[in-house]
Amino acid sequence: MYDNEKWKKYNELTKNSPPRQMVVKAVELFGDFVGNAIDIGSGAGNDSIYLINYNWNVLAVDKSSNGFDNIKNNLSNEQKIKFSSKQITFEELDVLPKCDLINSSFSIPFCQPAYFNKFLDVIKNSISVNGRFAGNFFGKNDGWSKSDQMSFCSIEDVRNIFSDFEVEFIEEKEYDGKTAAGNDKHWNIINLVARKK
Structure with missing residues (x-):
């Protein structure tokens, strides 16, 4: 499924985009606290630059x-010196x-889909107590939902995945x-956006 040229084009098209709303919201919720962040699927790096x-x-x-x-x-x-990187697929990620x-x-x-639960466990296990997750999932009605190479969730699925977190912000949009x-x-x-209890 991995098409390097496709993602290269995507990164080029999005490299001047503003940071995504969920990372901005998470930083606001942290207040004056700064720490260590991992940007999963960092793409062109706009969110990474924002965090740094x-x-x-x-x-x-x-x-x-x-x-x-x-x-x-x-x-x-x-x-x-605040930036480091790791090239790896989600499916290969163990820790x-x-x-x-x-x-x-x-x-x-x-x-x-075959790696989705393991991937989410790796993500959740890496977050320290009082740390946060910020991100997005695609719902069951998404236009790409027929793909068997991608993972889709209902809002209830997302709540269940993060049941051991305090959900600070959740919304579903369809358009x-x-x-x-x-x-x-x-x-x-x-x-x-959810905070680990």
Whole structure:
């Protein structure tokens, strides 16, 4: 399923986008606290850059390395020490370091269903107590939901997955829109910020 050229094009199209809403919300909820974050499916790196600009240390994780250069190119020399990266697929990921925040903007659905539960366990296990998850899931009515290479959830599924977290923000949206490449798509998105108890 992995198409490096497709993701390279996506990263190029999105490299000047603002940070995603859930990571902004999570940073607001942390207040003055800064710590260690992992950006899962970091893509072009906009969320990673945002976090580093707020003095977070960031480990960017993505199956494609071409977004890592965009991150480094947008950091000062002093900021670069706050950035590290790991190229790996979601399916290969067995462990992550402990962290205070995991951000995963529009990437978790691209985990193959056979690895989905393990992948989410790796994510949840890496978050320290009082740490947060911020990210998105695709709902059952999403335009891509017929794909057997992607993972989809109901809002109830998401609540169950994060049953040992305090859900601080959750919403489901459904609308017709465009992809980053400009193609028509029906979107069904579940947005979440949750704090580990």
